[in-house]
Amino acid sequence: MEVPKELEKEADDFICHYPQEEKGSASLPLLHLLQREFGYISDDAISWVAEKLGTEPIKILELVTFYPGFRQKAPGKYHIRVCRTLSCAMAGCHQTMEKICELAGIDRSNVSHHDPIAISTDGKFSIEFAECLASCGTGPVCLVGDDFHEEVKPENTEQLLQQYK
Amino acid sequence: MADPRYIAGKKPHPRERRMIFRNVDRSGWDASIATYRKDGGYRELKKALKMKPAAVTDEVKASGLRGRGGAGFPTGVKWGFIPPDNNKPIYLICNADESEPGTFKDRYIIHQDPHQLLEGILISSYAVGAKVAYIYIREEFPEGAVILERAIEEARTAKLLGKKILGTDFECEIYIHRGAGAYICGEETGLIESLEGKRPYPRIKPPYFPAVLGLYMCPTIVNNVESLCHVKHVMAMGGKKYAQLGTPRNTGTRILCVSGDVQKPGYFEIEVGKLTMGELIEDLCGGMKKGRKLKAVIPGGSSAKVLRAGETYTIRDGDKEKTIGLPDIPMDFDSLAACGSMAGSGGVIVMDDSRDMTWVLNNINTFYAHESCGQCTPCREGSLWMKKITDRMLSGGGVPSDVETLVSVGNNIAGRTICAFGEACAWPTQSFVAKFPEEFKKHTSRRNIGKALNPETKTASAGLGD
Amino acid sequence: MVASKDSGENLVSVQVDDHWISVPRGTRMIEACKQAAAEVPHYCYHPKLTSPGNCRMCLVEMGMPPRPSPGEEPELDADGHAKINWMPRPVIACANTVVDGMGIRTQSLLAKECRQGVMEFLLINHPLDCPICDQAGECTLQEYSVEHGNGQSRFLESKVKKPKNVEIGPRIRLDDERCVLCSRCVRFSKEVVDDDVFGFVDRGSHSVLTVHPDRKLENNYSLNTVDICPVGALTSNDFRFKMRVWFMRETKSLCTGCARGCNTVVGSREGKIYRQSPRENNDVNSAWMCDTGRMEYHQLENPARLTEPMIKRGKKHRTVDWPEAICRAARDLTKFKGEQLAIIASGRMTNEELYLTRTLAESLQPGVVDIVKREGEGDDYLSHCDKNPNVNGARKVLKIRSPGSKLKSIRKRIVEDKIKALLVIGEDLIDCGFTEGELSSLQCLVSSHIIANPTAKMSHVVLPGAGYAEKRGSMINATGRLQRLNKAIDPPGQSREDWEILHELNRAVDGCDGVTELADVFTQMASTLSIFKGLSLSRIGDLGVDVMDTGETVPLLEREARRVSEGLIVG
């Protein structure tokens, strides 16, 4: 794994946000950086962060597996997270999910707790359910990468996917 | 300050009293520091810096401001817990990990008025003596993090951060710390652990009270976004004057977020207790959807106990006791608590008569099973068990003993865990089963065994904690 | 209040299950209950580790005396204690400390319900594989489920599947389905041996204990995690599937791997040792021991064990009976006196054996007596760099000033043909630099060993001795503590406890030594040597007594004491 110079610089800046002897605090920021750069957190990335922060690799693995925000496998080019919590579910997020999968060619039959992400056959889209995205008044909502979309009813899904080419 | 004008269609309801949300949906408003300052921003910071820190805390105490994160603990009292003889650094953490389902107020504050939050944080840091403040923002707000980052840069350029703020000896740095999608990071000690780069396992209290042994074992104050914004308004109005807003033990304004089966879901800033549930649903949200009747309301985020339409409650009104119905409940901390639920984080979820309560509970259980951190036994094992029972009920495998088992599992969790998550995951089960027994019986009666009553279940639970 | 009158400055009165007791201020509730004989069940709590309070098994009902408003007298009960206000919520007994006037109920309905609830939660996803699990018989999950469990399961769902039979280090296997996530192993590794390799991955009900694939659990103290694991999640490869614990006889003894003298429990059945684990002694080894020490017992199973006394005829050894061997050894040795004779004893011998060697030396009058030095690597925890378990004994009993210093001159004088006879006890001289040529030039070489070795091969008389777990005796460790070694199994074949061999030799040389049993040796020793004054073998007790001040300290114990003083652990 090759970590670009600028990224390393950015990582060092993050480490400075915390007291010198509490470098471990920068674990989450560093993992975010690496996920932004590589799309997911690889085993190498875990070792890199551990070394950078002078901690045991298991301590980083603990975090990566705890937080659903970190992925351990490469997602599609656009990663979609559909909110499945109560208000969005009442607004029809499951139908939205089904429709997106249908349009993008994603088979979710094999997702499990340990592997929640399903990827389209062409690798363009990947999708997973997320817990509350905190916009319950405008459900169903979803995140495509860092873009937030509100009121993604099944009928709006085609338009949504077309924004990502 | 002139009265703000709002974007067409987003005009606040006349019953609202906008303070925190004053600039939300305001026409001609943006998140820049220039706009904020033009509107009188950072004046309260200047005012606070002229006072002694203790005096600022006293103002907050006098205002009666209660934390808006969920527990409703008085903010000024919390600040007062920092040991007076402390010689370790003090930290302030802004809890922007808004993850209680049904709550969506922080998003608007952060997106549209980040400087209000920064000002609140600076005033509070000054009051408690913190030189470093962290904003722990949830990962699901990537844009919010960018906006806050930009706002911090602007504030730094304007010498509102760093050393010698506004020419005084006050120094403070604010850093953004992004979470990574964990509800438990909303629990203050869980948040602190997460900030320390560990798994966000909440700490045991005693001995780890954050105000004494918090971040890096130093005194730490953790406040919700909305609470910190209120501090600015407390400074603007003065504590005593602020305390006149709302009702005596429930002062100020608060933002209610309504979602679910109403005509117009949305956010409403109201004076605490000056509005009833019925008014909220009928007047502010435009009533229930056409042809539908109100069935149930979760008044304070998904962990609050559900209230059933048609129920009556006995609450104290001064010295008298009175009996009221669901629509008459004033939306304040004490009244909702008296009705057996809680004001929590202000997320009101409304359900109409088309909803199957087992399905609703299953959705909530799925959330809590997924979000349990797994540190302590009852919550780790119980949350998934409850989800599995409701899963089975929905897919037609319910057995008569399930209802009793569900409640007893809930009872075995609530009050026996390290943090309040135990209650949060048990209360929905306890209240739903108690208040809608007929719906649960329907799924466990011998007649319905083998019939999957809700085709959505499969999608609903797929991939989440089976 | 009555209680505060008779309690000292640092004592507080606590009511446990309706009885008032006095405990030191700062005592954890769980320890107070223990003192009141109301044992509170627990999984995650361990007195030597910090308390995370995660298992929730020790929930009890707690009450406090009310805080009276100024000027108001507190309401007193019949005993003169302030009335207790019981709290509606249970609290954990492991992490909370007592305060004066506190009440604890361990048997109330609430406390019982809590335990039953937690027990049920722990069992729903736990596999029912007690017949296979090595922990069965000493598993707290088993024990508490009998005491506090439901008797039947209400769990109709499928259990969570987790990794099984995971190799997490060279000596340990992990079964995650059995794990109750108490985090004792995590805390031990981090807090006691500074090897923070354990961690939990995933979350909620799916949380799994593991190590990073690149960073295994291989420190020399790893097997302690197996001991403290309250269930069968961590099992020792060495003990795994060898023996059910209920068959084993437990003998309190010592590890003789180094001069630390860690207190141990040896588990054996029908003449075979199956495991050796640490026994708590807060003056020696806390509750731990190193992996190397645990494995020591395997030397006793060496296929090259000597099981019969032998005499060399020509180039070959032939087996003889004990009287013949002893007689021959005594006859040969007594031919030589003074400068012609040397005795090389061992720092692995017990004080009693050393004492009998001393009396033998008094009769034989050898020119030199020495022991073999055994230096190795020590660490900052327990393992000592002196690998002889009883050098201090040799110093005091055999009066050896500088162990091993005379070996060189012995060699020299053998070559010079000045030393013609050698008595070697428990040491392989070839290992210590002697050559076969040197040994073969001796006219008389009598040696005692437990395992066949080149020295035995060169000896004219070979006397098979007993391994450390096959004999009794006492030793003095590096910090000057006199401790007792106990016999777990019989020595194999005709081999004998070394003190008996030496006793027989003494008798053959000198006629009578006034000894009929081991305790007599100690009694004689106590009357001769001042440091043993007033002691007897039985008076040493299971935990030993300090007899010397060596000025040495145990790094691990010092750190532990510091953590106790900081209130992090109970100790």
Added chain:
Amino acid sequence: MPIVVQRPRLTIAEKCYFPAIMKGLRITLGHAIRILLRKKKVTMQYPEAKWDDHLPEHYRGAPALVTDEHDRERCVSCQLCEFICPPRAITIIPEEIPAGDEWQKVEKRPKIFDIDMIRCIYCGMCEEVCPEQAIFLRKDYAITGVSREEMVHDKKKLYEIGGRREGLVNKWNELK
């Protein structure tokens, strides 16, 4: 707590034993008459004739190991039978099922399982204690041999006698 049992009060008829003796004699006489009339046979010409076909299901003959319907070894060598066995007739040495074995999931099996039939008293405790339903008392009762060694049933012999027994066992049950 001791339980005090009241001695029953006997009637005069009971105290003199005579009716009881008469009752016994009547039964004996009845049997004698029936045999004389050849209505019932009580002597069997063992070993030419055997009881085998009449043995009840719960008959306690030689203990033996059984396999399940997939011919999988049921015994996990928990050694409870060895523990409970009153005459100490059972000797078990467990072993780990090596990696790669088809049934590795169970992890443990007996390497050696011996029952000394000279010691065995056919009490059935082993069957009762077995948590995996792996050991059963079968109908074989005529266990003979010409040497002590022959009287020790090893694992092979025990499976030979035991055969197969169907039904789900804990260790293969995914739910357990």
